[in-house]
Amino acid sequence: MRNIDAYKALAARLKEEEPVWGKLPAAMRFKQDLVKYFSVDEAHGLARKVLTVPATGSLSVCNVAGLHDAAQSTDGYRLLWPGGEPFSAPPTRIIGNNDHGAFTGTSRNAYVACLENCGIRGRSALIRQHDNIVLEDFEGNERLRMADNPEYDPGVLAAADDRYWMMGPSDGDRVLEVEEAFMLSGSHTLDFGHWIMEYLPRIAMAKMAGLRSIPVLIDQRIPRTLVESLDLFWPERAGTIVIPHLAPARVRRLWVAPSPMYMGFYPTVWNANTWLAMATHGPNFARLIRELLSNQPAPELRGGRLYLARKPEQPKKRLTNHQEIENIARSHGFDIVYPQDLSFKAQFELARSADFILGPEGSAMFWSFFARPGTKVCTLSSEHTFPLADINSMMKALGLDYTILTGPRMTDGKDWLFWEDYSIDAGLLADFLNGWLPP
Numbered sequence: 001m002r003n004i005d006a007y008k009a010l011a012a013r014l015k016e017e018e019p020v021w022g023k024l025p026a027a028m029r030f031k032q033d034l035v036k037y038f039s040v041d042e043a044h045g046l047a048r049k050v051l052t053v054p055a056t057g058s059l060s061v062c063n064v065a066g067l068h069d070a071a072q073s074t075d076g077y078r079l080l081w082p083g084g085e086p087f088s089a090p091p092t093r094i095i096g097n098n099d100h101g102a103f104t105g106t107s108r109n110a111y112v113a114c115l116e117n118c119g120i121r122g123r124s125a126l127i128r129q130h131d132n133i134v135l136e137d138f139e140g141n142e143r144l145r146m147a148d149n150p151e152y153d154p155g156v157l158a159a160a161d162d163r164y165w166m167m168g169p170s171d172g173d174r175v176l177e178v179e180e181a182f183m184l185s186g187s188h189t190l191d192f193g194h195w196i197m198e199y200l201p202r203i204a205m206a207k208m209a210g211l212r213s214i215p216v217l218i219d220q221r222i223p224r225t226l227v228e229s230l231d232l233f234w235p236e237r238a239g240t241i242v243i244p245h246l247a248p249a250r251v252r253r254l255w256v257a258p259s260p261m262y263m264g265f266y267p268t269v270w271n272a273n274t275w276l277a278m279a280t281h282g283p284n285f286a287r288l289i290r291e292l293l294s295n296q297p298a299p300e301l302r303g304g305r306l307y308l309a310r311k312p313e314q315p316k317k318r319l320t321n322h323q324e325i326e327n328i329a330r331s332h333g334f335d336i337v338y339p340q341d342l343s344f345k346a347q348f349e350l351a352r353s354a355d356f357i358l359g360p361e362g363s364a365m366f367w368s369f370f371a372r373p374g375t376k377v378c379t380l381s382s383e384h385t386f387p388l389a390d391i392n393s394m395m396k397a398l399g400l401d402y403t404i405l406t407g408p409r410m411t412d413g414k415d416w417l418f419w420e421d422y423s424i425d426a427g428l429l430a431d432f433l434n435g436w437l438p439p
Contacts, residue, residue, distance in 0.1 A: 003037045010034060011050045024123065024187075025266060027051055028152045035158045040165050044157055048167075053154045054247045057170030062134040064143075064162045067127070067258060068109055070135050076114030076255070078209040083109035083139060087281050092392040094385060095432060096406030101272070103389035105279025108139055108258060110288075112209040118254040119168065121155045122219050122243040125186040125265075126164075127254065134164055142262040145277035152266035153187065154246045169248050176249035178241055181215040182206055183256050184230075185243050187265060189219045192340075193363025194263070195226050197280075202257040203234050204291035211255060213238045220245045228344035233292050260285050270418055275387045282393030289369050289398060299353040299372070305437075306350055307334040308359030308367060316419040319360045319380060320410050324426050329358055332433045339364045356437065361388070373399030376436065380429075382409045382422035405432055 017026035034043040044059045089103035119128035127135040150159035158165040188194035261280040307329040351367040361381040368377045383406045395402035407424040
């Protein structure tokens with residue numbers, strides 16, 4: 001009886017958390033707690049009653065293997081450049097207090113490969129190659145460096161070390177059948193920042209490896225602007241195949257490429273070790289961005305001053321005196337732009353034409369990756385700047401002049417410092433702009 005009461009409480013908490021946490025994180029917590037009170041088999045039956053994930057009637061224990069290890073054994077494996085190179089992020093120019101420190105990592109392999117007869121699922125980065133093997137995009141000991149939550153994946157009921165209890169379709173379940181496609185679906189495809197960092201670079205790898213006319217697999221509910229990016233960067237693809245939300249699919253020939261950085265699922269904490277586990281080799285990332293830009297025309301206009309604003313209703317990383325800061329930017333000739341109000345192409349063209357890009361820390365600042373070399377970029381941030389050493393590495397490799405200007409945090413989230421609200425001293429910003437901009 002006590003366990004049944006716990007189940008009812010967990011199911012109620014799930015519904016409460018979905019609007020706040022998001023459905024996948026809320027389901028992650030639900031599944032993790034469910035297996036504490038019940039056996040895995042019992043938890044499977046109970047989870048299926050409340051989780052809105054289609055085709056989960058079967059349950060199997062799968063051993064976890066690295067995607068690159070499996071890719072090397074395929075006939076379609078094409079290595080673009082090897083990984084395994086230790087690197088350090090270059091120094092970052094910071095104005096104001098900060099918590100910067102040494103930022104190091106190891107470069108990853110860049111490749112494409114074709115896997116045969118694979119099972120995948122919408123919003124999942126995992127690939128079922130055999131009944132008892134599931135492939136995850138990690139190399140070496142990457143997945144051991146981060147405290148992570150594989151149960152974030154919609155198909156994972158429980159996880160323990162190198163084993164995942166995977167929910168899958170039963171006989172009679174509808175499963176999308178695909179003959180051949182390139183995989184651009186995955187865990188983080190709904191988020192603009194992840195799309196720029198993790199997924200568009202895979203298009204560059206595909207094109208560098210000679211893939212051209214091939215269908216592309218995407219998740220159903222990704223934002224419209226992200227779908228538009230495919231027309232800009234891969235117009236010659238042979239169509240787009242949409243995986244129904246969280247639903248399974250079988251692909252006879254699945255082309256894959258890795259993320260430029262290890263990303264995992266959903267870290268337990270956001271501390272220095274987490275950020276170091278996701279460190280990105282800036283020069284290799286820049287090679288991929290330059291490949292995306294290689295067939296894009298030069299901007300018709302130049303000299304723009306672009307302020308990439310965040311809407312005040314954003315729940316995280318709020319610039320508390322945003323109106324004051326935007327007024328200062330406007331008085332210095334910046335166009336105040338809310339990127340989510342524009343098409344992907346319009347945002348891309350603004351970034352390409354800008355000589356100066358300014359804005360609060362957030363994924364919108366990743367538009368700077370598409371700016372011309374020599375463009376000056378300044379990010380407004382809280383004093384928790386340690387993760388931005390990684391961004392600085394990418395900016396520098398792209399030939400951008402990068403600066404961070406900080407202000408004090410206005411809330412205290414302890415382990416979640418990266419999401420804290422902050423303010424920027426208006427006088428400090430005005431003085432900086434007077435010296436940063438031409439007379």
